[in-house]
Amino acid sequence: MMRSEDNGTKAVAAGRTVSMVDVARLAGVSQQTVSRVANNMPNVSEKTRKRVQEAMDQLGFRVSYAGRSLRDGRYHSVGFCVNDITEFGNLSMLDGITAAARDRGYAVTLMEISKNQNFSLEEATRAMSALPVDGVIFGMSRLAPDFEEFTPLAGLPSVIVSMYAHPRCTTVDSDQYRCALTLMEHLFSYGHREIRYVAGPEFSVDEVFRQAGWRDALQERGLAVVEPMRGDWSANSGYEAACQMLEHDHDFTAVFAANDQMANGVICALRDHGLRVPEDVSVVGVDDSLVDYVPNCQLTTVRFDMSERGRTAFEHAVPEDPANNQVVAVRIPGKLIERGSVARARA
Amino acid sequence: MMRSEDNGTKAVAAGRTVSMVDVARLAGVSQQTVSRVANNMPNVSEKTRKRVQEAMDQLGFRVSYAGRSLRDGRYHSVGFCVNDITEFGNLSMLDGITAAARDRGYAVTLMEISKNQNFSLEEATRAMSALPVDGVIFGMSRLAPDFEEFTPLAGLPSVIVSMYAHPRCTTVDSDQYRCALTLMEHLFSYGHREIRYVAGPEFSVDEVFRQAGWRDALQERGLAVVEPMRGDWSANSGYEAACQMLEHDHDFTAVFAANDQMANGVICALRDHGLRVPEDVSVVGVDDSLVDYVPNCQLTTVRFDMSERGRTAFEHAVPEDPANNQVVAVRIPGKLIERGSVARARA
């Protein structure tokens, strides 16, 4: 099929998109004037504006993202790089990022790399830098092997979602350590001294910091630290962990599960063993993820404002305020949600 | 700060990115040769390749997405447009899309528009067409007001996630209607005749089709259709619905909840009213979303292969096989997951 150049009113040949030059030819103006109309610039007469608008509609013109980006060096999009987008943390993060992006007229470019495996930040950076993004957020539920050596690419503002601070890169995270301390304080205030922990999977950074909070709180008070059972975040694994625990340990008055799903499993296991919650044993979790799934949810937990976490990460990855260009470590505190799963410790 | 042009080894001025020309100057080759190295083309001597590579590393070069896209007219990215990314359907969809995208070396460009409100497809198309995407998937949990009139933009392959077929646009969805029929068949086979439905929110298209399946199945057999209670997808709303139902209706032997979360609420409500599940009342749901949240999950449900749905949508939005350019309506069947919440109907 030949391109028809003879007549401006003819449709443009297949395979090429409609450019401003095509519109200009049809409207009988310069390409620059089309640009002005497309961007709602002033200094275009009404008559001309209308004519150009009609030509645009007739040809189905839309500005080329590539052309515009090449011209002004920015993409108006933020990158989000994750192992696995279905993980609770990444997902809730995504929600906040997209909300912040929408408010600023940005899109979100998402990339999932190497599911079920750690990724190196270097590899991730290389992949992301080939994408149309002005800044990047790395959502890392696992610790990157090259975390310490990593240096962000010049010209590509980067934010790592991580509890570990980084000397050369801004980090943002919900405060996984402090949330554990908060829960422990809460349990202490109800007289609990024998508090067990049900751990999440080893590879998870969140798990590491939640456990550290539990451990430090006990040790600071000189209380017994019983090595925890480990689950995989699922309710079933929490159930199993509690059952195993009960085989040889009946001294505890409270259980701190590393997330709500496992906490729910713990509660069910305790009840199946004839123990009442909270009268006999108190249980707490983290995330506040149960309410939509379990009716009349009674679990005391910590909720993180995910929207805020996403917004914060966004604002540092694509700073509007130049002050946000500096390397900082932002830790966003969670909020204790008191429900009915904590009572005074039995004597 | 002035740009320093005098010496190829000097770093490039701030504000400009490092281009192939910069690399070429430093390596003492043509810009085209840099391009060849960057793209791993053959016909470059080892010596040259190495020299160019070093220059690239030294300057921190990375190919410009804008330049490349402008040049070859494609973005290698697929757009995903949703009301609210946190909705179960959109989320599970996203998982499949990102997986498919990764396999083909594509990124996913996500855009959330007008949370909590219907969006018109025209508006959505306009927004998406300004983004770096080769094709678009519209994830619509609500029906667009201009669904019928809509015509996809030429040159922007579009896929709507919808149970309603469209004359000019490919639609892909899990078969929400058939899943209901499947569940009803299952209940019928266990001797159930009085089957109630707990509905999801009115605005949801999924709800409409699931309810239609329930209704048609009953009517086809001439069985009683008791107008359903309506929930909002949450477990609590399912609990409430079941409680209200039990105030004036004790004739049913089975409850079909529009999703698993509500089904869980229904089960709890029944038990709180002294009814056994499944001995007295059978309960089924849809989505298979409970397993991670509830230990020892016994709910019989229908599971959709979300990954497949995402893959299918992706393949039609960014067709590799030209045969997929045609307008089709793909409905992906769910799979019955039999657990312990269905038993023979009591006499």
Add this chain to the structure above:
DNA sequence: TTGAATAATGTTAACGTACTCATAAGGAAT
């Protein structure tokens, strides 16, 4: 030693946009 074939490298053009600057047209003030 020449010629032909092959490999390596360079040159040019085009993709679509928006900035800068130049020009033209229209009024208003002198």
Add this chain to the structure above:
DNA sequence: ATTCCTTATGAGTACGTTAACATTATTCAA
């Protein structure tokens, strides 16, 4: 009428890339 300003429009350019084509260097056989 001339000057000066304002407003509308156009011309030229640069952004970074790759395909197509053109050129030069190298190898090998006759």
